[in-house]
Amino acid sequence: MADEPNGQHIIAIDSDEEGEHAKCAEAEDGTLEPIDIFLAIGPIKHAGQALAAAAASALAAEPPRESIVCGLTLPPSRGLLTPQPVGETQLWLQDQSLRVRCLYDEEPDEEEDDQDDLIIPLAGVSDVDVKADGQFVIISLSPPLAPTGFAVEFMAEGHRISTLTLSPFLEELRPVLATLMAWLRHLTLRGPRSLGLTPRPAVEPFALRYQGTVLEERDVDLLEDEQWLNDTIMDFFMRLALDVAAPSKLQEELYVAKTQFFTRLTACGAHSGEKGWENVKTWTRSVSGGVASQRVLIYPVNEGNLHWCVFFVCHPHRAIELADSSEEHPDAPRIVCLDSAWEPVPKDDQIKLLKGYLRRELFNNPLGGAGFKLGADGTVAAASIRAWKAAVTGLEKMKAIDADVPKQQNVYDCGLYVLEFLLYLLRTPDQFPVLGLESHQEWFDQSIISHRRSEMKRIVQRLLSEGRGSGQADVALLLRDKTLYQYVREALTSEPPPPPAASDGEGGDGVPWRPPNATPEPDNPRAQPQSQIAAEHIMQGAYGAHSDWGQFAWLPARRSAGWEDWSDADLYRKRARLDAAGA
Helix, strand or coil, rough: ECCCCCCCHHHCCCCCCCCCCCEEEEECCCCEEECCCCCCCHHHHHHHHHHHHHHHHHHHCCCCCCCEEEEEECCCCCCCCEEEEEEEEEEEECCEEEEEEECCCCCCCCCCCHCCCCEEEHHHEEEEEEHHHHHHEEEEEEEECCCCCHHHCCCCCCEEEEEEEEECHHHHHHHHHHHHHHHCCCCCCEEEEEHCCCCCCCCCCCCCEEEEEEEEEEHHHHHHCCCEEEEEEEHHHHHHHHHHHHCHHHHHCCCCCCCCCHHCCCCCEEEEHHHHHHHHHHHHHHCCCCHHEEEEEEEEEEECCCCCEEEEEHHHHHHHCCCCCCCCCCCCCCCECCCCCCCCCCCCCHHHHHHHHHHHHHHCCCCCCCCCCCCCCCCCHHHHHHHHHHHHHHHHHHEECCCCCCCCCCCHHHHHHHCCCCHHHHHCHHHHCCCCCCCCCCCCCHHHHHHHHHHHHHHHHHHHHHHHHHCCCCCCHCCHHHHHHHHHHHHHHCCCCCCCCCCCCCCCCCCCCCCCCCCCCCCCHHHCCCHHHHHHHHHHHHCCCCCCCCHHHHHHHHCCCCCCCCHHHHHHHHHHHHHCCCC
């Protein structure tokens, strides 16, 4: 573009491959005038390549620094749902490890004691991605790293760091990238060509299909720590568990409903299970004899898009027998609710809907089957009336039981507990006859829940890898591979290794040892069982006033105030007391 004396702006554009520039340009009045200054725009592809090559050359010529200073963000933890900004940090290379020191408001001091440093072995850095034109540098760690130094204050007990995000200052971006490349020679930094980096190869979106459920790659993120499971994950794994982990005979006796069952049952203004039956009657067409003919029906429930629980309906076809009998026996039909919440909300509405639905099932699917016989006179009407009356009376007598089951230790693992309830029963089918009739507290503990979450993530990653490699998205077809089938089965049925023996100075429950004459302070909840602490406080996030877990961001500071040996449950409880006292 040239500024001419008469105010006209002349632009010459060269679009040919040879780069031969025009000697004149057309002015606004249509005449051709010679130009002294012109802008030559060559083919876009060539220009982009030239810019990328120039950026790569500049980056390669940039000398690495001995240390770099960046902002740091750690993954969510301690009940928080968003990443945790740490602040300004200094990084340097020492003894084949990256050292990260939190600077706060102090000047960096190389001589400072390094006990507060986060130490990252170079071999543990598996990937580096530069995002948003260099605003974020995401460092992936595999396996996830146990926090050290200042990071301990940000991560809950037992949680590990899988990624950390650096935020370089704009004017220091090129030195930061050059330094990371020099330190991490075993990796290729991935990022935009405009920064002199190599972009990550494009991967086409891939989704797994299994019995009508489509599991996308974005759903896999919900298997990370401290994430709630959505309906897609629940449907996918409940069906996978039944098909892979259950004995073949048991598979024929169980029916697992979709997670959207109750939502669909009450659609179109249906206020009763009998009316709602019309909305879902086609869902069980493939079940021979009707769904009520099954030994056990399994209905996962999402309460208010906040919490998962599950109903097991045992021997529904025997409800008709209750109409003529008041005796109780082990095989009596019953509805058993398994809820991992410490203070479950009432389930009266769901039970009423479920009984209404089952009444229609017993009556409609099919007449003359599921235990119903036609009348002696051979008329359908007489048998229908008797069947309906028996179903109504029997289901009114059917008991609803809140099972005594293991309780979750946080607010986000409810979906995992529902899946593990099913998996445990599939592993130990002898528990079905006594389901809801005795305590099940000893089935499993939190350790198996954390283990299962990790195993489920491995399953999805393996299925995605196998699916992409073969071009096959149907999981049922993928599982025809016996090796893959066995891999999935073992992941769904395995148990975590036993915890290591307690070390000196620590009790078997992980509580630091105290002298016999050391009386816990009255306000110290270690004087109470951990289960009681959790019962009173952990689930408040789901059903109590402390539903905003973001308020517990004060925990790192409190840990430095003399409460270092307290668990998360202790600190949450302490906070509840401080709030009650107006502190």
